[in-house]
Amino acid sequence: MVVPTPDLLAQTIKAWHRAGHKGPAVMVCSPLDDPELFHLGVRSTTNPVQLALWHSAGPVTIYATYAPQAVRHVIWAPTIRAWPPQTT
Template identity: 50%
Template sequence: MTVAAVPAHGRPGRAVLHPDQAEAVSRLARHLHRPGTRGLYVSATGTGKTLVSIRVADELGARLVLFVVPTLDLAAQTALAWRRDGHGEPMVIVSSMDTDGRPDLVAARVMSTADPYALSGRMSVVGRGEDHIPALTVICTYDSLNKIESRKPRTPSSRSRRSTWRSWTRPTGSRAEPTRSGPSPTTRHASALTAAST
């Protein structure tokens, strides 16, 4: 299989994207660079939707990223995927999950909280100042979105780039439906990408 080299933005050991993934990153980033736009990336399970989402966030220069998933298992899997792709920024999973009980997440320096005030404190220090952190990745389940919504900044800094990624798996048909990344045996799976630049 042929692979396409994509710039690593100074992060060694990053996975090389397949041509369809590289094309998706390019198209999505170009589209989402416009303020207030949304996109939908559809691909079969296991074809790298999370990796594409990570690279699009990189292309957009997002410093505060919210990645929404349906389950706690996918929250952990997503956090580890961000780390494998060379992201060392602070990362927090907002849910009932206690990352201290997961040695893989502890080793990857992934925090967890169910406290909206703790989350708000973390989000408030994302910036470029001396007493700020340069980036923050927040991963949550759909059930935890209300915690984030209740604590989001009311007037976001104009210097901060924010992106929201929603990922879900849902059946959309009963017969095989080909997707850009190849056929799926019985269902097609979707990842919805929403980016808001502020």
């Protein structure tokens, strides 16, 4: 899910959680100072390696802003391009 601003990002995550989307989630943006997001367990990063370490197995909802640098790094991260993982 990509939204234009950090404020809308926080609102969207909270609304999705209230609507029942309670699985693992991560924000691709600078950390937001929002106690409710912290309580929901939604972490933030702009580092593709950290994102892969946190959520390398299983589904995860990724929320991001239009910030070009953060989104570009995640889109081109080798670990993300390989999703879904290959099974043997």
